[in-house]
Amino acid sequence: MQATRGSGGVKVTGPLLAAASAEARVRLLMNAHALAVPRGRLIIAQDAEADRLFILLQGSVGLGFADEDGAATMVEILAPGEAFPLSAALLRLPHPVSATALAPCRLVAIPAEDLREAAAADPALMHTAIEQMTRQWRLLADQVVDLKTRDATQRAARFLLRRLSAPRGAVEIPEPRGAIAARLGMTPESLSRALHGLEAAGLLRLHARRVDVPDRAALLRAAQPRAGASQGARRV
Known part of the structure; x- marks a missing residue:
């Protein structure tokens, strides 16, 4: 998988950047910045504005949901290379779940507006974004099947x-x-x-x-x- 140097010389990789053209990668990383997040730190609050796209370079991130009574559950666990909150950032929607570091994490944060501009100009990048969102939907469907049959x-x-x-x-x-x-x-x-x-x-x-x-x-x-x-x- 292709790796790209982001802000501060951080090596950034993942399906989105691998699919993007050289021009789109420059657009994505031009205003990006690297983050080191300790275990247990909240990265995105539930229902917060999705103003940045995060690419997980190292560690593990849990996507959680809490209802009005405060009961919480873990929706999904993300591995290195995954980008979030992809659909919310593309569609200008609030993030429907929270994101928390389940292990010490290194991430790159990309402004959502830069993502939208790069995806609009690069069909391969947009295609890969749609593929990743489809895989995320499939994982949620698999969870339902697991709960009912296993x-x-x-x-x-x-x-x-x-x-x-x-x-x-x-x-x-x-x-x-x-x-x-x-x-x-x-x-x-x-x-x-x-x-x-x-x-x-x-x-x-x-x-x-x-x-x-x-x-x-x-x-x-x-x-x-x-x-x-x-x-x-x-x-x-």
Whole structure:
């Protein structure tokens, strides 16, 4: 993936910049600035104006939602290379969820107006932005399917599988376990039981902030919903 030097010489990468023309990259990074955000720091408040686009270079960001009574949940967890809040910045809408650093993060902030101007002038950049927004929608649809068809252990296995493309290897877990549990629609205690159950079955080995997966194919089989699974089959 192509990397570009942003403000202060920071190396910036990700699908948006990789797809952009040289002229569009200059426009995107001309007024951009780098940010270092500690774990737990709020990056964007829910319903705030989306006046900047953030590209996550390192760390992990949680997108959360709180209702009028203050009950909060984790909607999604973003990995390095992802841009947010893309749709809100393009459409001049408030950000519908909050964004919080779940691990120490490095980001680049791009003024939303620069994003809109660059996307309007560069069809490849706009196409990639639409693709990324479509993938984000697909992830939300996958969450609904997971909640209706997979139990807690299967959802935990599927979460790990999304972070491991090799036949075996280590999955880094920089986020608090409570944030992961909220993202998966379960309690931290249920997540702990699910992970230890997978470990007891020989499908993974747990460490403080890392999970070793000796056989991805075996873990994938454990993540498959059972025949006849439904919403009533969930165990959280």
